[in-house]
Amino acid sequence: MPFHLYRYLRLSRLCRSRLRRSGLRRSRPGPRPRPRPRPRRYSKPVHFPSDLIGEVCSWLPIHAVLKFQSVNKHWNTTLRDPHFAYLHYERAYGNLPYNTIAVEYFSYPAVNSSRISIQQNSPWSTPSCSFLDGTTLNLLGSIRGFIAVRKDYLYLHEVSFSKILLYNPVTRYGSQFYLYEDQRSLGLLAWGLGYDWRNGDFVVVWIEYISPWKDSPPRNPAGQVYRTGTLAWQNIITSNDINPAARTLGAFVGDWIYWLNSDNTGLVRFTIHSGELSAIPLPLPTIEDILFELR
Amino acid sequence: MARKNRNPVGKNVDPEAQKKKTRTLTLKSSDGQEFSISESAAVLSIAIENMVEDDCAGGVIPLPLVDGGTLARVITYLNKHAEDGASDEEKRKFDEEFVSGMEMGVLFDVVLAANYLDIRGLLREVRRRIADRMKNKSVEWVRKTFHIESDFTPEEEEQMKKEFAWAWEGVDSDVDD
Numbered sequence: 001m002p003f004h005l006y007r008y009l010r011l012s013r014l015c016r017s018r019l020r021r022s023g024l025r026r027s028r029p030g031p032r033p034r035p036r037p038r039p040r041r042y043s044k045p046v047h048f049p050s051d052l053i054g055e056v057c058s059w060l061p062i063h064a065v066l067k068f069q070s071v072n073k074h075w076n077t078t079l080r081d082p083h084f085a086y087l088h089y090e091r092a093y094g095n096l097p098y099n100t101i102a103v104e105y106f107s108y109p110a111v112n113s114s115r116i117s118i119q120q121n122s123p124w125s126t127p128s129c130s131f132l133d134g135t136t137l138n139l140l141g142s143i144r145g146f147i148a149v150r151k152d153y154l155y156l157h158e159v160s161f162s163k164i165l166l167y168n169p170v171t172r173y174g175s176q177f178y179l180y181e182d183q184r185s186l187g188l189l190a191w192g193l194g195y196d197w198r199n200g201d202f203v204v205v206w207i208e209y210i211s212p213w214k215d216s217p218p219r220n221p222a223g224q225v226y227r228t229g230t231l232a233w234q235n236i237i238t239s240n241d242i243n244p245a246a247r248t249l250g251a252f253v254g255d256w257i258y259w260l261n262s263d264n265t266g267l268v269r270f271t272i273h274s275g276e277l278s279a280i281p282l283p284l285p286t287i288e289d290i291l292f293e294l295r
Numbered sequence: 296m297a298r299k300n301r302n303p304v305g306k307n308v309d310p311e312a313q314k315k316k317t318r319t320l321t322l323k324s325s326d327g328q329e330f331s332i333s334e335s336a337a338v339l340s341i342a343i344e345n346m347v348e349d350d351c352a353g354g355v356i357p358l359p360l361v362d363g364g365t366l367a368r369v370i371t372y373l374n375k376h377a378e379d380g381a382s383d384e385e386k387r388k389f390d391e392e393f394v395s396g397m398e399m400g401v402l403f404d405v406v407l408a409a410n411y412l413d414i415r416g417l418l419r420e421v422r423r424r425i426a427d428r429m430k431n432k433s434v435e436w437v438r439k440t441f442h443i444e445s446d447f448t449p450e451e452e453e454q455m456k457k458e459f460a461w462a463w464e465g466v467d468s469d470v471d472d
Contacts (some may be wrong), residue, residue: 048403048441052410052422059426066462068429070455071437072446 053078058087065170085170089145140249143195143202145170164193164204192250192257194272201229203272205257207236207244225275234275242279244268320347321355322370328363329355330370336377341413360411365404368393372417390416394424399440402428431467 057065057079065088069079078084140148146166153162167173192205207223221243223236244250244259250270251258257270266281318334320343338344346356358366375381375389397405402425409418429437438445445452456463 049410052406055418056406056422056425056429059423060430063459063462064426064430066459067434068437070445070447070452071434071441072443075443 054081054084054087058084058091060088062088062170080170082168085145085168088170140164140191140193143193143252146202148193166202190244190246190248190250190259190268192252192259192270194250194252194257194270196227196229196272197255198273199229201227203227203257205236205250205270207238207259207268207270207277209243209246223277225270236270236275236277238277242268242277322366323355323357324361324363324366325359326363328366330366332370332373333377336370336373339373339376339414339416341415343412358412361408362404365401365408368401368405369408369412369414369417373414376416390420394420397424399425399428431465433466 053075057068060068065079069076138150138152140150142148143166146168149165149167151163151165190207192203192207194203194205195201196203204226205223207221209221221238221240223238224233225236226233243262245262245264248259255272257272259268259270260266261268261279266279269278269280270276271278319331320334320337322330322332322337322343324330334347338347343356361369372390372393375393376386381389394402394405402421406418406421406425409421429440432440437443447455
């Protein structure tokens with residue numbers, strides 16, 4: 001009996017495979033090993049361009065985005081990038097059911113009355129919480145996917161200064177800036193938060209005026225605007241007849257911040273890029289106007 | 296002088312558009328297969344449209360990054376979207392069916408091809424579909440599917456998992472559907 005056959009008989013299957021793995025040549029030629037099935041095309045590494053990762057993941061719900069931040073470092077940086085945050089925000093914004101808003105507006109009962117009146121004497125209350133170290137957090141709203149929080153530092157029950165914090169929930173970073181350099185009364189103050197699309201600055205506006213007694217016409221308005229690009233407060237040119245309602249946060253739309261004015265007769269508009277403050281009358285919508293808008 | 300109406304069905308048909316419909320282009324995939332497609336369908340791809348505008352689309356357009364099977368799929372999509380009679384509703388339905396049966400690997404090929412050819416609608420549809428498939432999957436599934444190795448240490452990974460524990464809840468099984 002040839003030696004190699006003898007060896008073949010003695011070795012169990014396991015031993016043979018061990019022998020083969022250890023690099024020894026098989027003693028018997030045997031049948032040719034069956035060709036391995038060709039790996040499927042898709043098991044080859046696909047190079048997925050990084051902008052495509054961002055684009056694909058921008059359609060994911062937020063929990064999936066947070067989960068997939070831990071895929072690897074490249075995904076982590078991609079999914080924490082502010083551009084991605086903006087893209088993701090845009091997708092969500094595009095999916096908003098804005099038609100329902102139009103329909104609700106259409107069925108708003110005040111349409112038939114001569115003037116839309118908006119309840120203004122309700123106190124401006126934002127969700128807030130106080131801490132033992134004398135700070136209070138007020139949730140102001142959101143701008144461009146950032147959450148704006150006002151942080152008041154109290155000293156002897158009075159606000160000594162405030163900061164505005166802009167927090168990015170996706171990157172979990174934020175910026176903050178001081179709002180007050182000295183103590184100001186919080187009472188008769190209109191706020192505005194906005195964003196300057198031209199140079200990417202966040203903008204904070206306040207307009208303050210004095211009212212000597214309750215419901216008296218406001219006097220001596222003054223206002224300042226803060227831009228994150230220049231990091232400085234600038235004065236706004238104001239006049240006695242332009243008074244945004246006190247204790248209100250302006251509505252930021254496009255390039256403007258709008259407040260209702262203090263006697264509910266119109267709107268006050270602050271133009272972000274030029275820093276102008278102007279009064280505009282409230283439009284009186286007719287049913288035809290609204291039908292036209294809807295078309 | 297009365298002009299003879301050559302096109303009695305549609306009176307205000309743009310002659311340029313009519314010409315585009317009859318002219319055909321030939322696309323050649325990476326594995327040498329050739330596909331002919333009407334120009335009106337091909338110009339839905341911005342990349343091909345640019346080639347046509349620059350007059351370098353004469354003869355055969357080689358597409359070295361797209362293989363035959365993927366190109367055939369993409370051409371089906373283009374033909375449907377260039378069809379005259381198809382309404383928007385029909386097209387949307389077609390898009391839905393077009394991407395719903397695809398495997399993940401096929402989707403990757405199509406998204407790369409659409410990215411290369413710059414076909415906006417297809418790109419959007421396929422990206423959405425990929426995101427839809429992966430949204431409830433585990434991180435391991437994504438690594439396997441995208442052929443990614445994790446470069447985090449286990450401690451770092453554990454830390455991230457702890458941070459957003461709620462995001463990890465409700466993960467589907469890793470079996471590809």
